[in-house]
Amino acid sequence: MGFFLETLIGGLMAGMLYALVALGFVLIFKASGVFNFAQGAMVLFAALAMARFAEWIPGWFGLEGSYLGTAAAFVVAGALMFVVAWLIERLVLRHLVNQEGATLLMATLGIAYVLEGIGSTMFGSSIYTIDVGMPKDPVFLFEGIFPGGLLINKEDFIAALIAAVLVGLLTLFFQKTTTGRALRAVADDHQAAQSIGIPLNRIWVIVWCVAGLVALVAGVIWGSKLGVQFSLSTVALRALPVVILGGLTSVPGAIIGGLIIGVGEKLSEVYLGPMVGGGIEIWFAYVLALVVLLFRPQGLFGEKIIDRV
Amino acid sequence: MSRQIGEVILDLKQVSLSFGGVKALTDISFNVREHEIRAIIGPNGAGKSSMLNVINGVYRPQEGEIILRGQRFTKMNPYKAAQAGISRTFQNIALFKGMNVIDNLMTGRNLKIRSNLIQQAFWWGPARREELEHRAKVEDVIDFLEIQHIRKTPVGRLPYGLQKRVDLGRALAMEPSILLLDEPMAGMNVEEKQDMCRFILDVNDQFGTTIVLIEHDMAVVMDISDRVVVLDYGKKIGDGDPDEVRANPDVISAYLGASH
Ligand SMILES: Nc1ncnc2c1ncn2[C@@H]1O[C@H](COP(=O)(O)OP(=O)(O)O)[C@@H](O)[C@H]1O
Numbered sequence: 289m290g291f292f293l294e295t296l297i298g299g300l301m302a303g304m305l306y307a308l309v310a311l312g313f314v315l316i317f318k319a320s321g322v323f324n325f326a327q328g329a330m331v332l333f334a335a336l337a338m339a340r341f342a343e344w345i346p347g348w349f350g351l352e353g354s355y356l357g358t359a360a361a362f363v364v365a366g367a368l369m370f371v372v373a374w375l376i377e378r379l380v381l382r383h384l385v386n387q388e389g390a391t392l393l394m395a396t397l398g399i400a401y402v403l404e405g406i407g408s409t410m411f412g413s414s415i416y417t418i419d420v421g422m423p424k425d426p427v428f429l430f431e432g433i434f435p436g437g438l439l440i441n442k443e444d445f446i447a448a449l450i451a452a453v454l455v456g457l458l459t460l461f462f463q464k465t466t467t468g469r470a471l472r473a474v475a476d477d478h479q480a481a482q483s484i485g486i487p488l489n490r491i492w493v494i495v496w497c498v499a500g501l502v503a504l505v506a507g508v509i510w511g512s513k514l515g516v517q518f519s520l521s522t523v524a525l526r527a528l529p530v531v532i533l534g535g536l537t538s539v540p541g542a543i544i545g546g547l548i549i550g551v552g553e554k555l556s557e558v559y560l561g562p563m564v565g566g567g568i569e570i571w572f573a574y575v576l577a578l579v580v581l582l583f584r585p586q587g588l589f590g591e592k593i594i595d596r597v
Numbered sequence: 598m599s600r601q602i603g604e605v606i607l608d609l610k611q612v613s614l615s616f617g618g619v620k621a622l623t624d625i626s627f628n629v630r631e632h633e634i635r636a637i638i639g640p641n642g643a644g645k646s647s648m649l650n651v652i653n654g655v656y657r658p659q660e661g662e663i664i665l666r667g668q669r670f671t672k673m674n675p676y677k678a679a680q681a682g683i684s685r686t687f688q689n690i691a692l693f694k695g696m697n698v699i700d701n702l703m704t705g706r707n708l709k710i711r712s713n714l715i716q717q718a719f720w721w722g723p724a725r726r727e728e729l730e731h732r733a734k735v736e737d738v739i740d741f742l743e744i745q746h747i748r749k750t751p752v753g754r755l756p757y758g759l760q761k762r763v764d765l766g767r768a769l770a771m772e773p774s775i776l777l778l779d780e781p782m783a784g785m786n787v788e789e790k791q792d793m794c795r796f797i798l799d800v801n802d803q804f805g806t807t808i809v810l811i812e813h814d815m816a817v818v819m820d821i822s823d824r825v826v827v828l829d830y831g832k833k834i835g836d837g838d839p840d841e842v843r844a845n846p847d848v849i850s851a852y853l854g855a856s857h
């Protein structure tokens with residue numbers, strides 16, 4: 289029982305990060321109908337920026353070994369992601385208004401390659417580390433209830449907490465503020481939103497900025513765990529089955545989908561892994577998403593897709 | 598009548614619009630005067646909706662121009678039109694289905710909002726005060742349209758007639774100087790039509806809003822409009838006050854010859 293709970297909690301914690309990245313996908317899709325294949329590249333780019341700025345900035349300003357240097361690096365990397373978001377809207381999306389879904393998808397693929405290229409030119413292409421001072425030691429919880437307690441990885445726990453708080457804040461922002469309401473309006477009906485004076489371009493910049501912020505947080509968390517290297521951009525694509533599962537248009541779907549995938553991966557690895565051989569964690573999420581796709585093409589929470597004729 | 602019809606506020610010159618091979622509008626010119634109720638009528642497919650869509654820039658005509666308060670627009674777009682004080686409703690209701698009535702109307706205040714993103718994010722004083730001011734305006738519109746009882750209802754759950762009324766409410770929340778209405782009474786029962794008529798007349802009378810209206814119900818059109826444009830197959834076949842239009846032989850034959 290204790291072991292099962294440990295696995296479950298581990299899954300939920302990993303799932304929270306998927307949920308965060310999936311939220312980035314969903315916001316962009318809702319606002320502009322674009323499936324953003326560049327999300328993975330954005331994670332890599334943000335992590336690279338963070339790793340290198342955390343190295344450079346303390347050097348420039350004599351802040352070695354202080355949290356101030358790390359914080360400054362985070363802020364600068366965040367600002368850079370906002371610039372990237374703005375450029376993407378300016379140089380790409382603005383010119384593709386009302387184009388077909390496939391065209392937009394190709395455009396984001398292009399953005400992904402360009403970002404990866406610029407990233408390695410600006411920041412180098414070796415393997416870097418990010419150290420934001422996350423505690424690495426495990427803790428034991430509920431020692432009174434389970435013999436030996438539950439083993440929880442403190443780093444994962446803090447990461448999940450940060451992700452959860454960010455998801456909560458973003459959801460609040462989009463529910464409670466004027467800009468959030470404008471975004472929901474755009475998501476519902478582009479044409480009507482524009483006709484009442486909601487500027488599409490500004491909304492797009494905002495959702496890409498959010499996606500950039502999400503990418504940065506995910507990049508820092510995954511980067512400090514796995515190291516910053518090229519493969520980081522594929523880790524983010526693990527959120528792909530999450531949005532298929534949860535539904536591309538649903539914010540709650542992204543969150544719940546993330547948790548389901550996180551838990552599913554961990555449980556399947558532990559309990560099914562020995563039977564079917566290792567590596568199940570890699571493909572389990574996709575199989576789950578495919579199964580859902582067969583029965584509910586719009587995902588668990590997505591809006592029904594109705595073809596207008 | 599308290600309102601006084603003024604100068605030409607909106608002038609359309611030789612507008613032609615086609616979709617591939619389909620000519621939706623051919624060489625159409627007409628104008629709209631300040632404070633008047635201007636109707637566009639014609640059989641189905643005549644190009645009436647296309648005309649409204651050209652005025653607020655949803656469609657870009659291949660030829661012709663739009664002159665709004667003396668300013669020439671060759672490339673109108675819906676955002677610019679909204680900034681210039683043009684608001685509209687849609688033939689197929691285009692409300693934000695996921696939101697309730699108040700939120701739908703609040704989106705109509707978007708152009709008037711001054712607080713920035715940061716202030717909103719932190720629920721800062723100015724942003725909050727502003728939200729309350731806009732909310733008060735929206736409540737005025739709700740009272741005006743007599744929809745207090747559905748204020749918090751998600752619009753997707755409302756019956757068709759009320760959705761049409763909320764659609765008008767969202768347009769009114771913008772405090773427009775020109776209001777474009779695409780078949781505001783289509784699909785309504787007699788009582789709902791009477792209400793809608795009254796609202797349109799009150800808007801025009803109390804706020805002096807200029808109204809461009811597409812409507813199928815001939816009795817209604819002749820009753821409430823000051824001047825009428827008649828379209829048929831994308832061409833203008835009549836223009837004048839209701840009596841002139843009624844007596845126009847081209848209009849009579851278009852209406853006898855086509856079902857509508
Ligand atoms: N977006 C569009 N794409 C292609 N054809 C269109 C479009 N909008 C209108 N049309 C065509 O233009 C003509 C006029 O349509 P419309 O303006 O909707 O007429 P009305 O509102 O008078 O019924 C019709 O032949 C219609 O099929």
Ligand SMILES: [Mg+2]
Pocket residue numbers: 645646647688
């Ligand atoms: Mg029409």
